Amino acid sequence: MRQVERTGPVPKAMNGPESAAAKERAKAAKHVAKARAKVAAGEDRPKTYGFKIYKDEAVKLALTQLFHGKCAYCESDYAAQAPVDIEHYRPKGGVEDDPDHFGYWWLAADWENLLPSCIDCNRRRYQILPTPETASLAELDESAKPIWQTGKENAFPVFAGTRAYGTSADPFAESAAERPYLLDPCRDDPRAHLRFLVDAAEPLGLVVPKALDQAAPDALPLLPAGADIAPDQVPPHVSARGAVSIQVYGLNRLGLVQARTRILRHLALLEQMILEADALSARLGQSPDPGTREAAALLDAFADRLIGVIRTMAEPEQPYSEMVCQWIDHWLREMNS
Numbered sequence: 001m002r003q004v005e006r007t008g009p010v011p012k013a014m015n016g017p018e019s020a021a022a023k024e025r026a027k028a029a030k031h032v033a034k035a036r037a038k039v040a041a042g043e044d045r046p047k048t049y050g051f052k053i054y055k056d057e058a059v060k061l062a063l064t065q066l067f068h069g070k071c072a073y074c075e076s077d078y079a080a081q082a083p084v085d086i087e088h089y090r091p092k093g094g095v096e097d098d099p100d101h102f103g104y105w106w107l108a109a110d111w112e113n114l115l116p117s118c119i120d121c122n123r124r125r126y127q128i129l130p131t132p133e134t135a136s137l138a139e140l141d142e143s144a145k146p147i148w149q150t151g152k153e154n155a156f157p158v159f160a161g162t163r164a165y166g167t168s169a170d171p172f173a174e175s176a177a178e179r180p181y182l183l184d185p186c187r188d189d190p191r192a193h194l195r196f197l198v199d200a201a202e203p204l205g206l207v208v209p210k211a212l213d214q215a216a217p218d219a220l221p222l223l224p225a226g227a228d229i230a231p232d233q234v235p236p237h238v239s240a241r242g243a244v245s246i247q248v249y250g251l252n253r254l255g256l257v258q259a260r261t262r263i264l265r266h267l268a269l270l271e272q273m274i275l276e277a278d279a280l281s282a283r284l285g286q287s288p289d290p291g292t293r294e295a296a297a298l299l300d301a302f303a304d305r306l307i308g309v310i311r312t313m314a315e316p317e318q319p320y321s322e323m324v325c326q327w328i329d330h331w332l333r334e335m336n337s
Contacts, residue, residue, distance in 0.1 A: 001073055001183060001190040002322040004066060006112060013056040014111045021053045021109035028105040035102060048093030053109040054086050063116040068317035071118035072185050073249045074256055075320050078118045087117035089184050090175060091154040106171040112186065121249045122152055155248050157181040157231060181231055181244040190322065193242030198327040200268050205260025205323065207251050209234065209242030260320050267327050270306050277303040
């Protein structure tokens with residue numbers, strides 16, 4: 001997950017008090033008020049209002065451009081594999097484990113509540129989750145068992161006592177006062193809560209909740225497989241928001257870990273090539289022979305091109321770019337130590 005600034009104009013369908021979104025919101029408010037009255041009278045809960053504006057093609061295009069065709073949560077390139085899900089950060093029609101909640105209906109067509117998501121991060125599905133002890137890809141497969149359902153669906157855990165129900169005259173103020181556990185890449189800095197295991201000695205593409213103190217250990221193992229969303233199970237020395245986000249979005253499902261591990265190994269290869277080219281260039285550069293010194297200059301240029309490749313891999317439009325940025329930071333610290 002990479003921090004993204006929500007720039008650019010708000011899509012027309014969602015912009016202003018006369019927009020299609022505003023009109024839909026007014027209808028949804030009446031629908032929810034009637035639904036609450038029916039439930040209070042002992043009747044069955046009506047179906048969720050049929051929200052449509054968030055599916056507007058201009059909204060999809062704007063989100064695709066904002067996130068470069070990547071999932072807002074896992075940074076996978078969804079454009080190449082499946083249609084994008086327009087994900088509601090705060091769920092529109094109900095909240096998991098809270099039967100009294102009628103959803104964040106006032107945010108169903110709110111531009112700042114929408115994110116592009118891959119199917120696996122957004123929908124509740126059984127996923128293969130590895131729990132390896134080494135950086136072996138073989139052990140990733142051997143330690144993986146398809147026993148854990150992940151995916152956000154209607155999950156939206158918040159800190160106790162901060163839940164917004166949209167029952168006041170200003171539901172937007174209610175939701176603004178909430179303290180959610182789940183990370184939003186447009187509101188939060190994921191790097192403050194998530195850390196990738198990028199050690200070149202054991203390149204394993206797991207993401208872990210970041211320690212609140214640099215001297216504290218990582219939170220491994222993570223929450224137990226099959227566990228409910230349980231912030232109180234998170235070790236106190238790490239980010240609870242990071243841990244819950246990893247669990248709910250399924251950021252350590254097998255396919256993701258394998259893809260990230262392959263990139264880490266590619267980075268390790270590039271690093272080794274750069275170091276070897278630099279070492280050979282340094283030796284050749286001492287030669288009195290002009291041709292040999294010219295070869296040294298060519299090696300320097302080759303190393304620079306490899307560094308350029310690494311920089312490109314860290315660009316916002318590249319998959320798993322936040323992990324690459326953290327790898328670069330780790331590499332620079334090692335080089336300067």
